[in-house]
Amino acid sequence: MRALVLAAGLGTRFISEKPKVMHSILGKPMLWYVLKAVKGLNPESIALVVGYKSEQIKNYFGDSYLYFHQSNPKGGTGDAVLSAIEFWRNYEGYMLVINGDSPLVRTNTIKGMLRYIHLVEEYESIKLSALLLSAQLPDPTGYGRVVKDQEGNVLKVVEEKDASSEEKLIKEVNGGVYLFYCPHLLEALFKVKPSQKTGEVYLTEVFRIMAQMGYTVRSFMAEDPTEILGANTRWELSIAENVIRLGILQGWAEKGNTLHQPESLWIEPEVELQGDVEVYPDAMLIGNTKIGKGVKIGKGSIVENSIVEDGAIIEAYSIVRNSHIKAGAIVGPFAHVREKSLIGKESHVGNFVEVKKSFLGERTKAKHLAYIGDAEIEEDVNVGAGVVFANFDGKRKHPSYVGKGAFIGSNSLIVAPVRIGSYSFVAGGSVITKDVPDGDLAISRPKLKILKDKGKKKLQDLR
Numbered sequence: 054m055r056a057l058v059l060a061a062g063l064g065t066r067f068i069s070e071k072p073k074v075m076h077s078i079l080g081k082p083m084l085w086y087v088l089k090a091v092k093g094l095n096p097e098s099i100a101l102v103v104g105y106k107s108e109q110i111k112n113y114f115g116d117s118y119l120y121f122h123q124s125n126p127k128g129g130t131g132d133a134v135l136s137a138i139e140f141w142r143n144y145e146g147y148m149l150v151i152n153g154d155s156p157l158v159r160t161n162t163i164k165g166m167l168r169y170i171h172l173v174e175e176y177e178s179i180k181l182s183a184l185l186l187s188a189q190l191p192d193p194t195g196y197g198r199v200v201k202d203q204e205g206n207v208l209k210v211v212e213e214k215d216a217s218s219e220e221k222l223i224k225e226v227n228g229g230v231y232l233f234y235c236p237h238l239l240e241a242l243f244k245v246k247p248s249q250k251t252g253e254v255y256l257t258e259v260f261r262i263m264a265q266m267g268y269t270v271r272s273f274m275a276e277d278p279t280e281i282l283g284a285n286t287r288w289e290l291s292i293a294e295n296v297i298r299l300g301i302l303q304g305w306a307e308k309g310n311t312l313h314q315p316e317s318l319w320i321e322p323e324v325e326l327q328g329d330v331e332v333y334p335d336a337m338l339i340g341n342t343k344i345g346k347g348v349k350i351g352k353g354s355i356v357e358n359s360i361v362e363d364g365a366i367i368e369a370y371s372i373v374r375n376s377h378i379k380a381g382a383i384v385g386p387f388a389h390v391r392e393k394s395l396i397g398k399e400s401h402v403g404n405f406v407e408v409k410k411s412f413l414g415e416r417t418k419a420k421h422l423a424y425i426g427d428a429e430i431e432e433d434v435n436v437g438a439g440v441v442f443a444n445f446d447g448k449r450k451h452p453s454y455v456g457k458g459a460f461i462g463s464n465s466l467i468v469a470p471v472r473i474g475s476y477s478f479v480a481g482g483s484v485i486t487k488d489v490p491d492g493d494l495a496i497s498r499p500k501l502k503i504l505k506d507k508g509k510k511k512l513q514d515l516r
C-alpha cells in the first residue's frame with residue numbers, strides 16, 4: 054500500500070499566515086498526528102501534497118517523505134491528488150488518501166478498512182474501486198454526505214454546498230480517508246469537472262463517476278464518530294486537541310498513573326510516565342519528557358524536555374526545562390530548574406530557587422531564595438537562603454565550583470569564576486571573590502557596632 058496525505062489547502066477558515074495543517078495540537082502540528090496514524094500502517098511509501106507555505110511543512114517533517122507541489126492553491130482535493138499523479142499513476146494496488154486536517158483518525162481504523170477490502174474480495178468476489186471512511190453524525194453540517202443505494206453501495210458523496218435539502222438530512226458523512234484502487238482512480242479522476250459553485254475539483258466527485266462506470270464503492274463506518282472530525286476552524290482544532298488530550302490521559306491512567314482533575318492536565322504525545330505517577334491539577338508535561346515511577350508532579354508545575362527519575366517530587370508551581378532530576382530529589386514549590394541542569398539524588402531545590410546550567414550532587418540542599426547559575430556543586434552541600442552565584446560579569450558567563458560537604462551561609466555572593474573547597478564554610482553575608490581552600494572558613498563582613506541607647510534616640514528624633 055502507498056499513502057498520500059493532502060496538505061496543500063489554504064485553510065481560509067483558519068485566518069492564518071500558517072498552513073492549516075501546521076497548527077498545533079498539544080505541541081505538535083495537526084499533520085504530525087495524521088502522519089503518525091499513516092506510519093502505523095507501514096506503507097511502502099508516503100507522499101504529501103503541499104502548496105501554501107510548503108517550506109514550513111518540509112522544514113518540519115524533513116525528507117523521510119516524498120513531496121508533491123499543488124500549484125493552484127484553490128484547486129480542490131481532486132486537483133491535489135492529481136498533483137501527485139506521478140506517485141500513483143502506474144501503481145497497481147490500493148493507495149490510502151487522507152486529509153491532512155483529520156488528526157483523530159487511528160491506525161487501527163485504517164487497518165479495519167484494509168481488512169474490509171480483503172473480505173469483500175474474498176467473500177463477495179468484488180474488487181472495490183474505493184472505500185471511504187464515514188460516520189453517522191447527529192449534526193452532519195459542513196461534511197460531504199454519503200449517498201448510497203439499497204445494497205449499501207456508495208452512489209456519490211455530495212458536498213454541503215451542492216446538497217439538496219433532502220440530501221442534507223443524510224447523517225452519514227465522509228471522513229476524508231479513502232482507499233483507492235489506483236487504476237480505477239486514474240480512470241475516474243480525469244473525468245471530474247470543477248464545481249460550478251467554487252471552481253474546485255472535488256476528489257469526492259470520483260465516487261459518482263466510479264458508480265456510473267459500474268465500479269463498486271463502499272463506505273466503512275468509524276467505530277467512534279469523533280474520529281472523523283475535520284479541523285477546519287480554530288475552534289474545531291481546539292475540540293480535536295481536547296479529544297486527543299483526554300485520550301492520552303486515559304491511556305496513562307489505564308497504565309497505572311493517577312491524574313487528578315484530568316480536564317486541567319496537559320500531557321503531550323511523546324511524554325512517558327513509568328507508572329504510579331501522580332499528577333495534580335493544572336500540570337503540563339511537555340515535549341520529550343520521561344517521568345519515573347512514583348513521581349509526584351504538583352499543581353501547576355511544568356516539566357519540559359526533561360527526565361524526572363523514580364520517586365522524585367516536583368512540588369507545586371515549579372518549572373523544569375531541559376534538565377534531569379535524579380531519584381528522590383525534591384524540587385519546589387515555586388522552583389525553576391533550566392538549561393541542562395542536573396539535580397542529584399535526594400537533593401532539594403526549594404522555594405524561589407532558580408538553577409541554570411548547574412550540577413547539584415547527591416543530598417545537596419538549596420531550600421530558599423537562591424540563584425545557582427553555571428555552578429558545579431558536589432554532594433552534601435548546603436546552600437543557604439538568598440545565596441547568589443554571580444556568574445555574569447556583564448560580558449561573559451563564568452563557572453563556579455563547590456566541593457562536597459561545604460556550607461554556604463545565607464545571603465552570600467559567590468562571584469564567579471571561583472572555587473569553594475570541600476568542607477569549607479562560608480559565613481552568611483560574605484562576598485566570595487577568591488578561591489576558598491578545602492576546610493577553610495571564609496568571612497567578609499563589615500564589623501558590627503552596637504551603640505548603647507542610640508536606637509531609642511534615633512526613633513525619638515524621627516517622631
Ligand code: UD1
Pocket residue numbers: 059060061062063073074102123125126127128129130131132133152153154155195196197198210212226227228229254255256257281282283284285
Ligand atoms: C473534505 C471533503 C468532505 C469531507 C471532509 C472531511 C472534499 C471535496 N470534501 O471537505 O466530503 O466530509 O473533507 O473532513 O474533499 N487540500 C489540498 N488542496 C486543495 C484543497 C484541500 O491539499 O486544493 C487539503 C487540505 O489541506 C486539507 C484536505 O485537503 O487537509 C481537505 O480539505 P478541506 O478544504 O479541509 O476539505 P473539507 O471542506 O473539509
Ligand code: MG
Pocket residue numbers: 152154283284285
Ligand atoms: Mg477539512
